[in-house]
Structures are given as structure tokens and as C-alpha cells.
Amino acid sequence: MSIDRLHPVLCAVVLLVSLALSPVSRGALTIEIVGSGATQFPIAVVSFRAEEGLSQPLSRIVAADLARSGLFRLIDSGGMNPVPHEPAQLNYEQWRARGADAVVIGSVSRLPDGRYDVRFRLMDAVKQAQLAGYVYYARADNLRLVAHKIADLIYEKLTGETGVFATRITYVVDRGKRFELQVADADGYNSQTILASNEPIISPAWSPDGLQLAYVSFEQRKPIVYLQSLVTGQRRAVARHWGSNSAPAWSPDGKRLAVVLTKDGGSQIYLVNAADGGNVTRLTYTSAIDTEPNFSPDGRHLLFTSDRSGGPQIYRMPVTGGHAERLTFEGTYNVSPRHSPDGKSFTFIQRSGTQFNVAVQDFATRQVQVLTNGGLDESPTFAPNGKLILYATGTRGRGVLSAVSSDGRIKQRLTADAGDVREPAWGPLQK
Amino acid sequence: MKRLLLSVLMVGLLAACGTTPKEKEGAAVEDRKPGTGEMVDRPGVKPAEGQPLKDKPFAGGPLTDPNNILSKRSIYFDFDSNLVKDEFKPIVSAHARYLQQNGGAKMRIEGNADERGSREYNLALGQRRADAVRQMMQLLGARSTQIETVSFGEEKPQAMGHDEAAWAENRRADIVYQGERGLPRDL
Numbered sequence: 038m039s040i041d042r043l044h045p046v047l048c049a050v051v052l053l054v055s056l057a058l059s060p061v062s063r064g065a066l067t068i069e070i071v072g073s074g075a076t077q078f079p080i081a082v083v084s085f086r087a088e089e090g091l092s093q094p095l096s097r098i099v100a101a102d103l104a105r106s107g108l109f110r111l112i113d114s115g116g117m118n119p120v121p122h123e124p125a126q127l128n129y130e131q132w133r134a135r136g137a138d139a140v141v142i143g144s145v146s147r148l149p150d151g152r153y154d155v156r157f158r159l160m161d162a163v164k165q166a167q168l169a170g171y172v173y174y175a176r177a178d179n180l181r182l183v184a185h186k187i188a189d190l191i192y193e194k195l196t197g198e199t200g201v202f203a204t205r206i207t208y209v210v211d212r213g214k215r216f217e218l219q220v221a222d223a224d225g226y227n228s229q230t231i232l233a234s235n236e237p238i239i240s241p242a243w244s245p246d247g248l249q250l251a252y253v254s255f256e257q258r259k260p261i262v263y264l265q266s267l268v269t270g271q272r273r274a275v276a277r278h279w280g281s282n283s284a285p286a287w288s289p290d291g292k293r294l295a296v297v298l299t300k301d302g303g304s305q306i307y308l309v310n311a312a313d314g315g316n317v318t319r320l321t322y323t324s325a326i327d328t329e330p331n332f333s334p335d336g337r338h339l340l341f342t343s344d345r346s347g348g349p350q351i352y353r354m355p356v357t358g359g360h361a362e363r364l365t366f367e368g369t370y371n372v373s374p375r376h377s378p379d380g381k382s383f384t385f386i387q388r389s390g391t392q393f394n395v396a397v398q399d400f401a402t403r404q405v406q407v408l409t410n411g412g413l414d415e416s417p418t419f420a421p422n423g424k425l426i427l428y429a430t431g432t433r434g435r436g437v438l439s440a441v442s443s444d445g446r447i448k449q450r451l452t453a454d455a456g457d458v459r460e461p462a463w464g465p466l467q468k
Numbered sequence: 469m470k471r472l473l474l475s476v477l478m479v480g481l482l483a484a485c486g487t488t489p490k491e492k493e494g495a496a497v498e499d500r501k502p503g504t505g506e507m508v509d510r511p512g513v514k515p516a517e518g519q520p521l522k523d524k525p526f527a528g529g530p531l532t533d534p535n536n537i538l539s540k541r542s543i544y545f546d547f548d549s550n551l552v553k554d555e556f557k558p559i560v561s562a563h564a565r566y567l568q569q570n571g572g573a574k575m576r577i578e579g580n581a582d583e584r585g586s587r588e589y590n591l592a593l594g595q596r597r598a599d600a601v602r603q604m605m606q607l608l609g610a611r612s613t614q615i616e617t618v619s620f621g622e623e624k625p626q627a628m629g630h631d632e633a634a635w636a637e638n639r640r641a642d643i644v645y646q647g648e649r650g651l652p653r654d655l
Binding site for chain 2: 258344
């Protein structure tokens, strides 16, 4: 039966979204899908009652999310008479005849205070029983988020995996003379400019709670690491030492940042407090380049790139410093490591000849799988469910974002309306 | 653009100056080829009326005088290298000497890399190039506190192409003195 759910949590999310600074805009990224999962679950998503007049077509957003995952085959949901909005109205034989194993139905109604009541049910077409059903209360400007949360619940119920449709991504748009650090929904909609600058911005990194971004800005004519609140828009420089400051990575508890500083000669890895940039602790002591630190999910290790063996390879060291273990041995150029959310593997960029591609290596087996063949791939970032890797690619001068499933089967291409898009980072799950 | 106009103007002035010495008797003035911008030895020419403009010292000082090696600010590097090649050593040592002679002068060396590969690794490669230039200057008498080294990595390319010619131009360290806005181009 239906469960009234998540009201206090949704209120917190609603508050968060409404405090974001710049006005929301339409989709700045469009997404196309190439390839599909090994098996696709056939599902129909019927228009919700009374959704036609809304600013956001809820059922279409749900259907698009499910389709974009590559794991669902959307069954034609039109032409039913009557259009079902309640379980009693479902003609299961007709839906089975169309090939659907599940049907999503729902309705929207206006509340006296102006908010919307959105409720949906996920029905098993074979067993003719409800699998899930929830109610949300939300303002008009949060209806897209509600649709994404519905898609997440359907995804989780039918695949057993956590959904990421309600997450956000960040990336940098290069418009030639102007650079914009943007945050958008995972489907490319609602892009907001967090920072606009005449100088480059690189290496954005989400705080674990999703409320701040760390990034490197060249606005002072040298690289400096800033932390900026996504709620208030306020920011502070957290690493502004002599020389260059870059490559920020958050510890899982949000209290420390790993950064690369050149203040002591050469690019080396340090830890600093996220709160005030203080307690600067040096971790690497080589005359090589040590860069691109990335915390393990348990906060105990760092992956990083080092050319101490002659060319850039990926190493792992304890976060307390000490011996670094080399992990990559294929080819002469392996960079940009990022842990998977479950800590069992990492993604990175491997150069083969002149081609740079996204790869994944399993920590236990050391096996490497190359996932892409774009040739100009960089900045891989895992979705928080570990199922997708978002990265920058495209031709030189016309960068686009792409995503590939961690098994390599599903590929998505995200293009911006204008500008050259790069440096993506996938935000955390909203708790 | 302004720098280009200025250099064109200078070349024009020098060319104009080149004709005047023939009218003056008794003055040992060397022939000068307009537009080469070389330092020319001028013994015996008095700075009096009728003297060509070339005798007037460049108003901007040695750092931006196109006749002075100190106006040359860029050192170019080979692929995957931070070795300062022989052809750039005169530039590095001229700046090192300037710093040594002007204890209050400060500079920033900005390192760059071509666009291939990871941005953060390229930031570190650019840094290495800037550091290599600083190291050489320190050996030649500059104090380390006079030189800050930073990197732009691949983020601020000078050449916008995507071929070896562009990449070669972007593998570069640039010298910028304190107080200068932007970067003077080599002429």
C-alpha cells in the first residue's frame, strides 16, 4: 500500500535547492545514449493525472531517466482507454501484450498552500501487485527533483542498485575568453553558474556532503585553491601559498583536503584543514611530480599520480604518509586516478600510443579494463553508485562530456549548448 | 596588438633615423639596417640638435626595450622536457644578472605545457619548466626570494592550434616582472 514518505527529508532538499544562488535555467546539456545493458527491463510509464498543465512533465522525466540508464526498455504507454492512474484502472493483459513487465502510474494535485502532491505507484504487471508507492509534497520549482527521486526508487526496486537520477554534476565551460564553473542535475537540466571568470578554472571537487565545491582558479594569475559554499555562494582561498596550488581532494569526513603545493620546490602532496587551510602537512617527499591525490572511501589511503619512476604512473599510499605502492604497469602514462565508491577499484586515464582512454583497475586482481576508445579522454569521475563513469572527451577545442557504464556496455554523450565542456565531477547522493 | 604597433612604430623611427647620419660630416656613425633592433655602437656622436632619435634612451627602461635582451621573456622547451636549451641561456643569464644588480627587483616565472594529457600533470610539468629557469638564474646570482615560479599548465595556451607547431609554442616558460600587467610578447 502507499506510504507517505520522506516529508522531512524532502523539505531539507527543497530548502537546499531553493537557496542555490543563480536562477535556474533550462537544460544546458543534452544527452544521447549509445549502447545498452546486457538485459533491459521492459517498463511502461503512464502520464500522471493532471500533469499536463505543469511546468515539468513528470512522467516524461521519469521515463527519460530510466531510458538513459540503458537498463530499461520503455514500452509505449499511450492509447490506453481509460488512462490508468489508479491500480484498479490497470488492464494487465493489455500491458503484458505490449511486453511490459512493470507499469508506473501516478497523479498530481494542488495543495491549498500552493505546493503539489505527487504520488506514484510501481506495479508488477506479471504478479499484478504493487512493488512501491510514495507521496511527495513539493513546490513547483522542485518538481523535476521529485521526478528524479521517483525514477531512483523505481531503479532501486527493479535493479537492486542505488539510483543516481537525483544527483548533480559539476563541470567547467570554456567560452574562449570566459570560463564558467557550473552545477547541473545529472540529466543536464537546471544548470547554474557557480563562478564566472576571465581566467581558467580547473579541478572542481565536491565536498562529501554536497554543499561545497573546491576548485582551482587562475584569477590571481597563478593557481589557487578555493572552497565555495553552494548554499551561500561565499568562498575562501584554502591554499594560496608561494608557487602553485592545485588538485584539491576532500577526505570522506569533509575535514581535510589533499592538495598539491609547489612551495617547497616541486609539485608535492599536502593535507590542509578544509575549515581554514591550516595544519599544512606534507605527505610526499620526492623530487618527482606527485599530484592528483584522491582519498579512498574509508579515508585511509590516497591514490595519486607520480613520475618518480620516470613517467607518470598511479600509486597508493597511507594517508598518514609513508611508503607508496605502485599500481599501474601497463604503458608509460597512467594518470588521474579516482576510487570507485565501494573502494574495490579505481578509474584512470591510460595513454596507449597517442590515445588517452578511460580505464578501470581492480585493486584485488590488478586487472585493467579499458572502457573507451575516444582517444582524447580525461578527468574520469564515478557516479556515486559506482555504475557509471563520467569523463571529458570530444575533439580538440570542442570538448563534450560522456559517460560509460563501469562494464563498458552503455555510453552516453552529453553536449552543451555552446562552449567547450570539461573537468566533470559527479556529486554525492543526497542523504 | 599595442605591442605590435609599438614595435612597428619603433622600426619606422629607426628606419627614418638610418638616413640622417650621411648628412653629418665628421661623425663616425655606423651604417644601420633599419628594423634589426640591434644594439649599435655609436662612438663620437654628440647628443646635440639635429641628432637622430636613436640617441634618446628608450623611455621604458631595459626590461621593455626591444633592443635589449631583457625584453625577451620566453624560453621554449622540447617535448616532455624541462631542460633549458643552449639557445636560451643568454636570455636566462641576462635576467639573472639584472636581478643580481637590482636587489629589489622581483619576477614571476610562469611555466606552460602543451595540451596533451592530464591537466594537473601538465600543471606540474609547466611548474618544472619554470623551476628549471629559476634554478639556472639562482646559479647565476639571483636570490630565490626574487623569483616566484607558478604554472598555467595547458590552461593559457599562446598558440591555439592542435598540431606540433602549436604545441611547441606552448611548451614555454615566461618571465614577468613585478608590476607588469600581462606578458610582453617577444618581437
